[in-house]
Amino acid sequence: AQSVTQLDSHVSVSEGTPVLLRCNYSSSYSPSLFWYVQHPNKGLQLLLKYTSAATLVKGINGFEAEFKKSETSFHLTKPSAHMSDAAEYFCVVSEGTDSWGKFQFGAGTQVVVTP
Amino acid sequence: EAQVTQNPRYLITVTGKKLTVTCSQNMNHEYMSWYRQDPGLGLRQIYYSMNVEVTDKGDVPEGYKVSRKEKRNFPLILESPSPNQTSLYFCASKGLAGGGETQYFGPGTRLLVL
Numbered sequence: 001a002q003s004v005t006q007l008d009s010h011v012s013v014s015e016g017t018p019v020l021l022r023c024n025y026s027s028s029y030s031p032s033l034f035w036y037v038q039h040p041n042k043g044l045q046l047l048l049k050y051t052s053a054a055t056l057v058k059g060i061n062g063f064e065a066e067f068k069k070s071e072t073s074f075h076l077t078k079p080s081a082h083m084s085d086a087a088e089y090f091c092v093v094s095e096g097t098d099s100w101g102k103f104q105f106g107a108g109t110q111v112v113v114t115p
Numbered sequence: 116e117a118q119v120t121q122n123p124r125y126l127i128t129v130t131g132k133k134l135t136v137t138c139s140q141n142m143n144h145e146y147m148s149w150y151r152q153d154p155g156l157g158l159r160q161i162y163y164s165m166n167v168e169v170t171d172k173g174d175v176p177e178g179y180k181v182s183r184k185e186k187r188n189f190p191l192i193l194e195s196p197s198p199n200q201t202s203l204y205f206c207a208s209k210g211l212a213g214g215g216e217t218q219y220f221g222p223g224t225r226l227l228v229l
Contacts, residue, residue: 009155044205101163101171102160102163102173102174103218104174105157105158107155107156108155108157
């Protein structure tokens, strides 16, 4: 069975400071992991994905995430927050290869960016 | 343009009145899925389909039906809607070939059941 926990429901950062969104997962098999972003009243956009290649994954808009198997974590970071980063972020886990169908979403982290 | 479309985008209905939310993709993807999004719960998977005539339950299938008669369409059916099915619904699709893990999401359907 798979599950995902986003450790912070809300994160507030100042513009220009680093962003850290924490995600822990559990999986019986080698997982695929994803981060999605949802801006207010918008659909979901993929930021980045890990699928058993490099453990440090770079995504769009300056985001990156590191897969740490020993810590069962997949934290999302960005060195310098921008006002446009204000949104809700979801960590997602899927077990096994991409032929498996089940995806588990975290509860989401709401990011607020202050000037 | 590659996209997933859903209709309707907004729907208000009454308890017990059957409804269907359509989902269509133009990317020739094998996999399609339905999710519901509720505050504080993230997205929860309702049903998914690995290909035509192949469907499986997700985490919250109760009260929903799906069918996959054609590759491009994956309608979500609520035979007898109840107020606890008031939610924001997303359809998604992805390919199954190598590197096809990325799901593409539709714009969402906001449903209110009175």
